[in-house]
Amino acid sequence: MNASKVYRCGRCQRRARRTLTGWNVTMRGGRPVGYLCPDCQTPDENAEAEINQATLTYLGAGADGRHRAVPKVSAS
Numbered sequence: 001m002n003a004s005k006v007y008r009c010g011r012c013q014r015r016a017r018r019t020l021t022g023w024n025v026t027m028r029g030g031r032p033v034g035y036l037c038p039d040c041q042t043p044d045e046n047a048e049a050e051i052n053q054a055t056l057t058y059l060g061a062g063a064d065g066r067h068r069a070v071p072k073v074s075a076s
């Protein structure tokens, strides 16, 4: 956890405190490019985040700073 990093909502400019729990992170090319606080997320965006959470496993940032996610393998 990098304490000096400040996350700011792209719509209301609100700052996240310490954690991004409930926040929506927009990823582009493996890098986080935008953040949305829970108050600014539309139901659609919320649903999309839930689906991503359910279907992707986040591996976190690698040595190059890029974030990676892999589809969850469903055991059938």
Ligand SMILES: [Zn+2]
Pocket (backbone or CB within 6 Å): 009, 010, 011, 012, 013, 014, 036, 037, 038, 039, 040
């Ligand atoms: Zn906001």
